[in-house]
Amino acid sequence: MDFFKSIPLHMDFEGQHKAEKLSRIIIALFGIVGLIWGYAIQQLSQTVYILGSGFLLASILTIPPWPMYRRKPLNWQPARDVDSTTNNTKSKKKK
Template sequence: MDFIKNIPTHLDYEGQARAEKLSRIIITLFGAVGLIWGYIIQQFSQTVYILGAGFLLAALLTLPPWPMYRRKPLNWQPARVGEGNASTTKEASKKSKKKN
């Protein structure tokens, strides 16, 4: 179970853009090739099969969080301990005044 919890599941913003661009290129390329091949042999089913293969390839290459999509992670600032949001503290003080 620890192995599954340690699998990274995030992408950085540039990796996400790269994955989206790659998937669009793959699906468009396979769609065009499938359309041409299906027209040549007069079988629309071949077009659908080729497009489906392109979709599966694009999903395999872009859906998992491969390391090539996690090269530039964001460095977040550490959370401040003990300080609440200003609106939260105002609401809390109003509630405590109403109770008294």
């Protein structure tokens, strides 16, 4: 069970941008090639098969959070203590 908890399931923002860009390029290229090939042999089904294989390839390359999409994580600010924040705002209102 610890093995599954150790698998990272996130991408950083730049990784998301790269994944989206890559998927669009792959699907567009496979769509163009499929359209040309399907037109050349006069088979719409071949166009659909080629486009489907491009979609499958793009899904395999971009949906899982591969390490290439996790290279620049954000450094978040530390969490503030809620009790001290509410006490400071209440004391300011009383004055």
